[in-house]
Amino acid sequence: MTVLVVAEIARGALAPATRDALSVAAALSPEGTVGVAVGTGARSAAEALARYGVGRVWVADDDRFDSAPVAATAHAVAQAATAAGADTILVGGTAFGRDLVARLSVRWDAAAATGVTEVRRDAGALLIRRPVFGGRAHETRKLVVPRCALAVRPHAFPAPVERPAPLAAETLDVAAVPARLFGPRRTAVEAAVTGQGPSLGDASIVVSGGRGLRSAEEFGIVEDLARALGGAVGASRAVTDAGWRPPSFQVGQTGRSVSPQLYLAIGI
Ligand SMILES: Cc1cc2nc3c(=O)[nH]c(=O)nc-3n(C[C@H](O)[C@H](O)[C@H](O)COP(=O)(O)OP(=O)(O)OC[C@H]3O[C@@H](n4cnc5c(N)ncnc54)[C@H](O)[C@@H]3O)c2cc1C
Missing domain, CATH: 3.40.50.1220 (TPP-binding domain)
Incomplete structure (x- = not known):
């Protein structure tokens, strides 16, 4: 089993939610986990993944991904997953992560699930658990498919253990990402009025x-x-x-x- 962890980059560093994905990956496939990081800060995000034992990382340190829709990142991630021979993609369950797995279900022909709170292997398939109906119930789902893309719920897993590995970065060929995916660019973001301190979605x-x-x-x-x-x-x-x-x-x-x-x- 080869698991690809997607490094989400926030303000040039590894987003905290990626650590949940690393924790799940370490339990599922301690020796078979690889990574991918795209956008400004991808190289330092790859170094951060290596601190958690994920040394082989596909990297595209290209600022066009920062303002492009998630569709462009999904294309690059699918490319890395195919190059790595991965069967499972894991990402933190942020707005970015949820958007990404939805796109990967089409782009990479994968079963997608968000809000995942438990993952384990079961006779060659993956068994996942997650809250449904606004948290009023939990469903268990068996993913009997060759490819899965999962967004894991923030704070639902123990912190990953640091076990530094040498970084073996592979350069992702971004020329393969169609130029039209970079077309709809974000040109500005105006912050809404929110509370001070950490964001609600990430806060512990x-x-x-x-x-x-x-x-x-x-x-x-x-x-x-x-x-x-x-x-x-x-x-x-x-x-x-x-x-x-x-x-x-x-x-x-x-x-x-x-x-x-x-x-x-x-x-x-
Ligand atoms: C389709 C739909 C979607 C909804 N989505 C949401 C949602 O996303 N989020 C949401 O919050 N609501 C949502 N609601 C509304 C929800 O059903 C409740 O009406 C709402 O959450 C009630 O808010 P409240 O608990 O602040 O107020 P109240 O129900 O009025 O409760 C106030 C509480 O404060 C307590 N209290 C009063 N005085 C004191 C005191 N001095 N010290 C301590 N406690 C005190 C009372 O005993 C009571 O328990 C939704 C409703 C619908 C129909």
Whole structure:
């Protein structure tokens, strides 16, 4: 079994969510894991993968991927997976990771799953578990297919163990990625109003407030506590509907999915 871990790069470094993918890969295929990193900072992301024992990494340090749609990255990742002879692709379950596996299901002809909280081998197939129906149930699925692409849920797995390996970087031939995929470029990003501290999706501590806080001003105690704990601020829909905080704070079925190790709900 050969597993390809996709390094997500955030601000030029390995995104924390990639460590969840590394942890799953180490359990599934300790000796058969390879990596891929594309975009600005790909080389340093590859070095970070090597610290976790993934020494063979396909690299495309090309800034065109930074502003291109995920379709361009999916093409490059599929190319690396084919070159590596991989049967499974793992990526952290961020917005990027979820978008990527959906595209890989078509581009690489793979079974795709997101929000994965358990993965194990079962008689030549992969058995995965994940929450469904907004977390009201868990489904187990057996992937009896030659290729799988999985986005693993942040914080659902133990931290990967560092076991440095020498980096054997392979240059990815980006000329094979069709130029049209780089066409729709992102030219600007304006930050929405969000809480201070870590982003809700990545945070290992989330402090959320609800209608029980009674006013926009009183909601400030939630923010004070989150700041003191180094956590992210969330809110119920009652709070965002009332306009106490913007919709970007909302946690839940029609808001953000969170998977912290500690969730404090105040007045919810
Ligand atoms: C299709 C659909 C999608 C939805 N999606 C979402 C979603 O994504 N996210 C979401 O949050 N909601 C969502 N909702 C709304 C959800 O069903 C609830 O109505 C909402 O979450 C209630 O918010 P709340 O708990 O803050 O308010 P309330 O239900 O009013 O609860 C307030 C709580 O505060 C407690 N309280 C009051 N005073 C105090 C005090 N002094 N100290 C401590 N506790 C106190 C009360 O006992 C109560 O438990 C959705 C609803 C629908 C129909």
